Amino acid sequence: MATFLVVGGAGYIGSHMVKQLAKASHQVVILDNLTTGFRPLAKYGELVVGSLADTGLMEQLFKQHDFDGVMHFAASSLVGESMTDPAKYYHNNVANTLNLLDVMVRHQVKHFIFSSTAATFGEPEYTPIDELHPQKPINPYGASKLMVERILQDYASAYGLNSVCLRYFNACGADPEGELGECHDPETHLIPLILQAASGRRKAITVFGRDYPTEDGTCVRDYIHIEDLCTAHGLALDVLIAGKQQGAQAYNLGNGQGFSVQQVIDTAINVVAADGCSLIIEEGERRAGDPAVLVADAARAKSELGWQPRYADLNTIIHHAWQWEKKSSGITFEPVL
Numbered sequence: 001m002a003t004f005l006v007v008g009g010a011g012y013i014g015s016h017m018v019k020q021l022a023k024a025s026h027q028v029v030i031l032d033n034l035t036t037g038f039r040p041l042a043k044y045g046e047l048v049v050g051s052l053a054d055t056g057l058m059e060q061l062f063k064q065h066d067f068d069g070v071m072h073f074a075a076s077s078l079v080g081e082s083m084t085d086p087a088k089y090y091h092n093n094v095a096n097t098l099n100l101l102d103v104m105v106r107h108q109v110k111h112f113i114f115s116s117t118a119a120t121f122g123e124p125e126y127t128p129i130d131e132l133h134p135q136k137p138i139n140p141y142g143a144s145k146l147m148v149e150r151i152l153q154d155y156a157s158a159y160g161l162n163s164v165c166l167r168y169f170n171a172c173g174a175d176p177e178g179e180l181g182e183c184h185d186p187e188t189h190l191i192p193l194i195l196q197a198a199s200g201r202r203k204a205i206t207v208f209g210r211d212y213p214t215e216d217g218t219c220v221r222d223y224i225h226i227e228d229l230c231t232a233h234g235l236a237l238d239v240l241i242a243g244k245q246q247g248a249q250a251y252n253l254g255n256g257q258g259f260s261v262q263q264v265i266d267t268a269i270n271v272v273a274a275d276g277c278s279l280i281i282e283e284g285e286r287r288a289g290d291p292a293v294l295v296a297d298a299a300r301a302k303s304e305l306g307w308q309p310r311y312a313d314l315n316t317i318i319h320h321a322w323q324w325e326k327k328s329s330g331i332t333f334e335p336v337l
């Protein structure tokens with residue numbers, strides 16, 4: 001049994017990670033300021049409500065616990081907001097992360113897993129995107145994550161802090177056991193928005209543009225199940241702790257398969273029809289900053305971490321997300337494993 005600190009463990013991805021760690025019999029301390037996280041999602045670890053900006057609290061936490069590693073999920077992550085309020089992104093995502101890294105260095109905690117993003121690549125120059133693709137972010141959100149990636153390289157060589165950055169494409173789905181799922185306020189992600197339209201919590205789903213250079217004209221994305229995403233984090237931590245990798249590593253995480261917005265909607269229509277639900281589709285303009293196609297080449301994560309996605313099928317992803325939406329919206333719920 002090991003002890004891990006999961007920062008942002010009351011959020012969507014962090015809460016699923018905490019559950020996986022707890023299931024593997026690890027002890028987990030969750031640090032979350034609950035600005036975008038939810039207390040009920042933090043049920044598999046010991047929740048400490050606080051901020052990375054609170055250096056006194058951080059010092060106290062690291063004195064109290066002998067952490068074997070740290071996973072960091074806490075971040076501001078809305079691309080559009082990052083354009084209008086970049087200060088928020090550089091403070092939350094860069095300055096606060098530096099506080100965390102500094103306390104780790106002071107207490108000689110040497111294993112760090114960092115949530116990075118496909119947004120560090122900017123406009124794709126080729127697809128699928130591997131780790132050699134140039135990183136030229138086009139918004140402060142992507143830039144803030146890339147800055148931390150760079151900081152981690154320097155902290156590895158100067159202070160021996162070993163890290164793995166995992167660059168997510170489109171994280172989605174929900175706990176297959178139905179206990180956790182996506183809760184964002186505001187919700188901006190495609191799959192939960194579609195399912196909220198189906199459950200009646202929203203009027204309709206709007207398709208943002210049908211004039212992209214793709215087969216059906218809608219944007220193509222690489223949707224990766226939250227469980228598979230978390231499994232990759234667990235493997236990365238194992239590799240670091242076993243000393244199989246040192247320095248600052250980075251991996252792209254996706255299924256390597258693209259689905260268009262229309263394909264996602266069509267799959268969701270089939271899933272919700274089983275419960276007698278349907279949805280209204282509206283047409284909208286392109287959303288600023290959306291590339292036509294974003295698909296990951298995750299070969300490196302597979303070969304070096306031994307990662308293999310278990311829920312790559314879009315139907316299963318949407319099924320699990322629908323279970324959660326039914327639970328959240330009060331529709332009768334039966335777990336589908």
Ligand code: UFG
Nearest residue numbers: 117118119170188189190193206207208219221261287290
């Ligand atoms: N979309 C719609 N209608 C909606 C919401 C989304 O058509 O109401 C479309 C978007 O235009 C996009 C696709 O659905 O083509 C997926 O959009 P999401 O907002 O679900 O996800 P993004 O691809 O925009 O975002 C993901 C991550 C971000 C990351 C970004 C990198 O969630 O954290 O990729 O580009 F920054």
